[in-house]
Amino acid sequence: MSADLREAVDRLLRIHLLDGATVLLFGHSNATAAIQRHLAEGGVAVRAYLDNNPMKQGASFDGVPVLEPDFIATCADTRTVVLISSPHFEVMRDQLRALGFEGEILRIVGSDVHTMLPTAEEEHVVKARASYGASLLADIRARFPRQHLVLCPFNGLGDVYWLMSYLPAFCAENGIEQAAAVVVGRGSEQVVRLSGVDTAAVLTYQEMEDLIRAVLLSDDTAYTIGFTPDRSGSPLIFQGESLTLFDYYRSVVYGLDVTARPAVPAYLDAFENTDGIPQGTSVIIAPYAKSVVPPPLAFWEGLVAEHAAAGRTVYTNVAGAEQPLPGTRPLRVPLSQMVGAVEHAGTFISLRSGLCDLVHTALARKIAVYPDAYFSTTSHKVADFFALPEWEEIVVPIG
Secondary structure (H helix, E strand, C coil): CCHHHHHHHHHHHHCCCCCCCEEEEECCCHHHHHHHHHHHHCCCCEEEEECCCCCCCCCEECCEEEECHHHHHHHCCCCEEEEECCCCHHHHHHHHHHCCCCCEEEEECCCCEEECCCCHHHHHHHHHHHHHHHHHHHHHHHHCCCCEEEECCCCCHHHHHHHHHCHHHHHHHHCCCCEEEEEECHHHHHHHHHHCCEEEEEECHHHHHHHHHHHHHCCCCCEEECCCCCCCCCCCEECCEECCHHHHHHHHHCCCCCCCCCCCCCCCCCCCCCCCCCCCCEEEEECCCCCCCCCCHHHHHHHHHHHHHCCCEEEEECCCCCCCCCCCEEECCCHHHHHHHHHHHEEEEEECCHHHHHCCCCCCEEEEEEECCECCCCCCEHHHHCCCCCCEEEEECCC
């Protein structure tokens, strides 16, 4: 449990805000489990976790049951306080309001604790967005009435990759015959296409939030929401084990056993090699990533010099306005051909990104570069959470 989160809970205890109240935690996660334990140490018992995941409902953690959010209706005659520690606070708050809950909803995100009571103007916006989300859901269901919907509320290639990789195992275990994905951004759509799953819609982040809200408030049960990992500061632990990125999607999002195997994308294209890359003696370097701190340019220049001195031809994988590293040739390869490109080149070196997930099955030498830093605000090192089996690793000090 992070120091900020602990201080937030301690403040609740100091001001006696929870005394005499029925306390509920919305969403069972590492963060809320840590909050529950710290509240118990302070003499405050949590009545229940509320969670939209039917695979968690009915379970019990430290003696606290996990119930459907509809349970909130039974608390109308008591003073009830709901605590939420999630990046999806607004969606969860609106769900409780739509269920008729008028009590206190507190967001715990660190040293600040906020009571969120929307103004009349905010309520108007919420209603408008709820209406739009409902229309999005109706449109998708008109075109995909029987499919199990997988909602991907992010555009990280690695997240979408693992969400799609474990979908076949999830469908097989639950007797699901058809599935369709709803994604943010065209890059995510490309990854879904490689898996052979239909794309029901490509949305903006705002539209995805509206759709998730509509799904949670509907009677629709044929969906899975690929929420991103808990970044509140508590360890990423599930059933006593530390998680990696693919563990998270397998065990937490889909509820699959550790024996479940990820599927390899079914629609990879052959590498066309329009740039004439020498086979087996080339190095593809991918130095760009969205979510991790990059090493200094001197680090990459050292790698380029090392491989060039060994007689290898070095390429920089680029997209959009990205520039090749000094002393390398630019390489633009469609995502569908990247596995083939890596196998043809022979060596792939990449700052840890979603591209690593996409090519992790390539039969080549693969080296992942990690900053020596913690993942977001968790207590996990980047190299631990994003570890890839059978890859060589370089951990680079930052600062």
